[in-house]
Amino acid sequence: MVHKRFVSTLVAVMMVAALFVPFTARAQSLSGEMEIFSWWSGDEGPALEALIALYNSKYPDVEVINAAVTGGSGVNARAVLKTRMLGGDPPDTFQVHAGQELTGTWVVAERMEDLTFLFEEEGWFDTFPEGLIDLLSYEGGVYSVPVNIHRSNVMWYNPAKLAEWGIEAPATWDDFLAVCPTIQEAGVTPLVVGEAWTVNHLWESVALSVLGADGWNAFWAGELDPTGDEMQAVWNTFGSVLDCSNIAEDAASLSWQQATDRIIEGTAAFNVMGDWAAGYMVTTKGLVPGEGFGWQASPGTQGVFLMLSDSFGLPVGVANRDNVIEWLRLLGSVEGQDAFNPLKGSIPARIDADTGNADLYNAYSQSAAADWAMDTVVGSLVHGAAANERFGNDFNSVMEIFLASRDAAATTTALGVICIQSGACG
Amino acid sequence: MHEKRDVLTYFEDFIDSRLFRYIIGGVLAIVGILLLVASFAAPWLDVPEASIEHDAHYQVVDVPRLAARAGLREGDIVVAVGDNLINGESDFVARTTDAVNHVYLSGKTTLPVTVYRAGETRTLNLELPDYRYAFELAIPQTTIDPANVNLEVAQLDAKPLVDPEGTTLSAMDIWLGSSDIIPTLDLQGFVKGDSGFGAVRFIDRFLILIPLGGLLLVVIGGLYLSSRLDAKRALAYATMVALVLSLFPFFWQVFSTGQWRSYLLDNFEREKDVAAIDSDLVMAYNINQQPIFFEVVGRQGETAPNIIDATQDQLTNAYHNVAYRQLALVALVTGAICYLLVTLKSEGMIHNRDQLSALVMLSPSLVLLGIFVYGFIAQTISTSLTNWGESRARPALKEGITKTYVGLQNYQNLMTDITEFSFRSSLINTFFFTLFFLVACIIMGFLLAVLVDQKVRGEGIFRTIFLFPMSISFVVTGTIWGWLLQQKGGINILPEKLLGLKPLSYRWTSSDRIIWGFQWSDVPRYLTYIGVALLLYSVASFGYQHWRRGTRYSRNWGILWAVLGAFILVYALGFWDHIWLPLDSPDIDKINGGYGYNTALSGILIAAVWQMSGYVMALYLAGIRGISDDLREAARVDGCSELQIYRYIVIPLLRPITLSAIIILGHISLKIFDLVFAMTGPDNNSTIVPGILLYTQAFRGNRFASGAAVAVVMLFLVSLVIVPYLWTTQRSEQKS
Incomplete structure (x- = not known):
């Protein structure tokens, strides 16, 4: 530890010294390669390419290797990454969800370098929200640089259709359950869900509304009994909400995009999905935010921002450490965040980015950025912020137990078990 | 013809010579004697008390x-x-x-x-x-x-x-x-007992294996020396004994933990008196959760005698470093090399240059196979017996973490833990999937083969069309069929689009309906019933045959078999209750109706059958073409109808093809991953299969040991299909 601190202090001193060297000299001193490991390809590829282009314009001698492994949420990339890390071949830097997916897997395994020096040099402790810094931290160190922010607890709808059916977006789940029969009578699915993970995604929004932000945090701190009355209430509410959904019909065969399509078509009324749905509707479907689609915080979670964030870290013992540090510096800068996020459809993690610029950010992003600066920030379960990987994986079993039994008691028993086994919440 | 005498010939003579016999037999016997002496002297078992950490005190x-x-x-x-x-x-x-x-x-x-x-x-x-x-x-x-x-x-x-x-x-x-x-x-x-407490002393009953192994080696060596055993057998036995001895520390480490645990708890739950477990092997845990074996030697009121104890690690190290293991390794290497030589000699391979060079040419691939297939199977099994990724205190991906062996704990968790619901679903899904997939593919394939065989015009085109799906990757098949079988699209809206009828609403891949549901805790009972019924049937028929022959000798055999059957019956009933499935988790049955044939598998079955039945057709077509027309003609002359020709001539002759098809399709369906992943994704309990579960548990949940256990279960299932096949083909090859 002492040794490590010494090294990081030394590095910090050297970095500060480097600041006095003219910028061009610094750029020229970097050469060699840098391998960036991520799961951004396809729709998300251009955003990463923009960042790489920006990096190359500053450090033309560095050959950037874009090692992207496709698959949403990194389902495949994370497996490849693990075999590479276990095999002693870490990529120079890799994409990881900020929070427990980073700390619970890699930081506790002592495979990441502490980036506190970088945060101090760049003044990032003031430009990223405190809740986010907490998620990136473990025992006093900060371990990755967040690039973007997505919001998980958003409810999407089609304003024109809602007007047609004569309903309004519900403020609470009780409101939703009250309006549910009306929607069903119109021959419309009140709430559309898709394949397994989107059901978990819905659950975290329902849980957040029943427990509140404090209860949600208490749960992850191990202070809320996972088998107690509150958690059973979560599952009971969730069960009622599911009864108003297409879970018993074709949910399992829908991707999240297909679920979103139902909202646009008007065959379903509401959908709870992360705000990448906004990117999909704007970019792929060509809709105008506020006209083609409407949004609000998912019922009962107004004023709470259930976040997830992509970040990049510095594995221990990489070949091109200096190149990576400059890459991370770029990621955390206003310039880097404003280059990346408009293309990705996310909002910058920095609160001082240029989100007021309507050329860069659309109406949805601007409203999300406003919320990001004001709301209480809590971490997402499904997307690796609040839950470690084992919990995130085993939670699927808990969900299956609930779907098979619809028994809140049996489900919470299982939840209690995985809480303790994974150590995520107990 | 006078043979040329070269080095190899002299070598062969040496293997046959008495000198060889004396040397090898002598080595085996001496190693055995050394083992015997060493185990009585047993200097390595005196783990000094000073080496015991102060806080290493034990409680049950x-x-x-x-x-x-x-x-x-x-x-x-x-x-x-x-x-x-x-x-x-x-x-x-x-x-x-x-x-x-x-x-x-x-x-x-x-x-x-x-x-x-x-x-x-x-x-x-x-x-x-x-x-x-x-x-x-x-x-x-x-x-x-x-x-x-x-x-x-x-x-x-x-x-x-x-x-x-x-x-x-x-x-x-x-x-x-x-x-x-x-x-x-x-x-x-x-321990809920009445006799207070007793001082206990460590003893390892397994140590008896060492002198026993030594004795066996002496006996084998002696028999070989006195020519009562031929070289091949003597060396084979010695090698096996030496193998067990040299692997012994590993077995001890692995199976002293998980297996004995239930034994111990069982005793405790029955409120056994400490006095009643007199000189019994008792296992307790020290504060590091390491199991320790004790023998009760002192009683209440007695003075506690000297206690020799050690942590598991200390003992394991002791086992690893002691002389006996090196002795066992000497016996192992000697035995194995000599066995190889004697076998080569008896097969005439040493003298036959062609065969020798063939062996040399084959050896690189044998070595590679040995490492990359069998070595990794062994490593997976070994991993599945550890707690890698199960312990919170040891991050799964940390470099150089210690993996403690926990015996069959992971398997027991998979079978009984409430959170391993998905694994049990996956087993049941695999069972139904394999069953229906095999039946459907074989019937479809056979019918297609019969149709194509009817000398239709453009037969080649049909054959290609039917076989073509096989050339597509399962991922592509899965994605396209996934779209086709959506509830509100694809096939379901065909009647509406084509005929203007009401669309179908069948949930091909998204159904959550379960038919033939049952409780998990019933499974062991059903398996026991089936096993016991099979066993009793074989015992009864065997006994009955002997009884009928009526001789006194065979009548005794019949009685013996009947007693054996009864014993197995009693044992099997107790077995499920106490050892394999303690069902310590009463929560397991809280999931009502969660197990059975999930109708969402139907969609996947359709896609799989679509893809593979053409292949079965090709197999059958080749088989049908191989049946001589003379046979058919002869049958027609005898007045057989076409149907009868198939029933009595073609189908019986195609039996080997059916067997091959079952093997090939069976191992595909047991290992299936990509098709299901593409059609219904991971985490979909209705259609989950062990392959997907293994992937998510190991590489997403970081539970590598548990994932390895799933992999071993899959290997076991596949070997259930493959091994009998290999066995029968080898037997038929030997016959011919």
Whole structure:
């Protein structure tokens, strides 16, 4: 530890010294390669390419290797990454969800370098929200640089259709359950869900509304009994909400995009999905935010921002450490965040980015950025912020137990078990 | 013809010579004698007392995780000593619903104590003057009311632990508590006896294997020396004995943990008296959760004799470093090399240059196969017996983490743990999927083959069309069929689009309906019934045949078989209850109707059958073409109808093809991953299969040991299909 601190202090001193060297000299001193490991390809590829282009314009001698492994949420990339890390071949830097997916897997395994020096040099402790810094931290160190922010607890709808059916977006789940029969009578699915993970995604929004932000945090701190009355209430509410959904019909065969399509078509009324749905509707479907689609915080979670964030870290013992540090510096800068996020459809993690610029950010992003600066920030379960990987994986079993039994008691028993086994919440 | 005598010939003569026999037989016998001598001298077993850490004192505790999992109820107060509850890091778990709630703890001088109750946790650090002292935690009665969560834990005076007769425990004692000392404690896995406590001493019964192995080697060597055993057999036996001996530390390490656990708990749950487990092997856990074997040697009131004990690691190291293992390795290497030589000689391969060079040419691929297939299978099995990724205290991806062997714990978890619901679903899904996939592919393939065989025009085109799906990747098939089989699209809206009828609403891949549902805890019973019925049938038919022959000798055999059958019956019934499935988790059956044939598999079956039935057609077509027309003509002349020709000529002759098809399709369906992943994704319990579960558990959930266990189960299932096939083909090859 002492040794490590010494090294990081030394590095910090050297970095500060480097600041006095003219910028061009610094750029020229970097050469060699840098391998960036991520799961951004396809729709998300251009955003990463923009960042790489920006990096190359500053450090033309560095050959950037874009090692992207496709698959949403990194389902495949994370497996490849693990075999590479276990095999002693870490990529120079890799994409990881900020929070427990980073700390619970890699930081506790002592495979990441502490980036506190970088945060101090760049003044990032003031430009990223405190809740986010907490998620990136473990025992006093900060371990990755967040690039973007997505919001998980958003409810999407089609304003024109809602007007047609004569309903309004519900403020609470009780409101939703009250309006549910009306929607069903119109021959419309009140709430559309898709394949397994989107059901978990819905659950975290329902849980957040029943427990509140404090209860949600208490749960992850191990202070809320996972088998107690509150958690059973979560599952009971969730069960009622599911009864108003297409879970018993074709949910399992829908991707999240297909679920979103139902909202646009008007065959379903509401959908709870992360705000990448906004990117999909704007970019792929060509809709105008506020006209083609409407949004609000998912019922009962107004004023709470259930976040997830992509970040990049510095594995221990990489070949091109200096190149990576400059890459991370770029990621955390206003310039880097404003280059990346408009293309990705996310909002910058920095609160001082240029989100007021309507050329860069659309109406949805601007409203999300406003919320990001004001709301209480809590971490997402499904997307690796609040839950470690084992919990995130085993939670699927808990969900299956609930779907098979619809028994809140049996489900919470299982939840209690995985809480303790994974150590995520107990 | 006079043979040319070269080096190899002399070598062959040497293998046949007496000198060879004397040398090898002598080596085996000497190694055996050395093992015998060494095991009686046993200098390596004296683990010096000084090497024992001061805090390595032992108490009998349950595996806390099991206790808490099985035992916790609302309103319970759980006291956990140690860093955390349940996951194997806690030293001690007590559960009580008693109104007074005095809980006595001991074991370490500093105890972080956590008291859990619904929604409430209190942690305090207790300072004990000595591990022999216990603390009494008084939990006020008001807190028993679940509505009142105002939990207070009072720390009372430390009291020295004494036995009922007043003897204070001495520093090296290992104590087994009893209900006399701790009257209000309802401990899981604690000895509930009346005789106080006894001093216990470590003994390892497995050590008897060493002199036994030595004796066997002496006997084998002697028999070989005196020509009562031929070289091949003697060397084979010796090699096997040496293999067991040299692998022994590994077995000891692996199976001393998981398997014996249930044995021990079983005894405790029956409130066995400490006195009643007289000179029995008792296993307890030390504070590091390492199991220790004890033999009860002292009784209440007796003076505790000297106690030799050690942690598991110390013993394991001792085993690894001792001379006997090197001796066993010498015997192993000698035996194996000589066995190879003798076999080569007896097969005439040494003299035959062609065969020898063929062997040399083959050896690189044999070595590669040995490492990359069989070596990795062995590594996977070994991983599945560890706790890699199961222990919170050891991050799965840390470099150089220690992986502790836990025996069959992972397998037991998969079978019984409430959170492993998905694994059990995957087993059942695989069963139904394989069954229907095989039946459908074989019927479809056969019908297609018969149709194509009807000398139709453009046969080649049809053949290509039917075979073509096989050339597509399962991922592509899965994606396209996934779209086709959506509930509100694809096939379901065809009637509407084409004929203007009402669209179908069948949920091909998204159904959650389960037919032929059953409870998981019934499975062992059904399996037992089936197994016992098969066994009884074979015993009965065997016995009956002997009985009928009527000779006295064979009648005795019949009786023996009947007794054996009855014994197995009794054993099997007890087996499921006590060993394989203790079903310590009553929660398992809370999931009502979760197991059975899930109709969402239908969609996947359609896609799989679509893809593979063309292949079966090709197999059958080749088979049908191989049937001589003479046979058909002869049958027609005898007045057979076309149907009868198929029934009595074609189908029986195609039996080997059917077998091949079953093998090929069977292992595809048991290992299936990509098709299901593409059609319904991971985490979809209705259609989950072991391959997907293995992937998510190991590479997403970081539970590598559990994932390896799933992999081993898959390997076992596939080998159920493959091994009988290899066996029959090898037998038929030998026959021909």
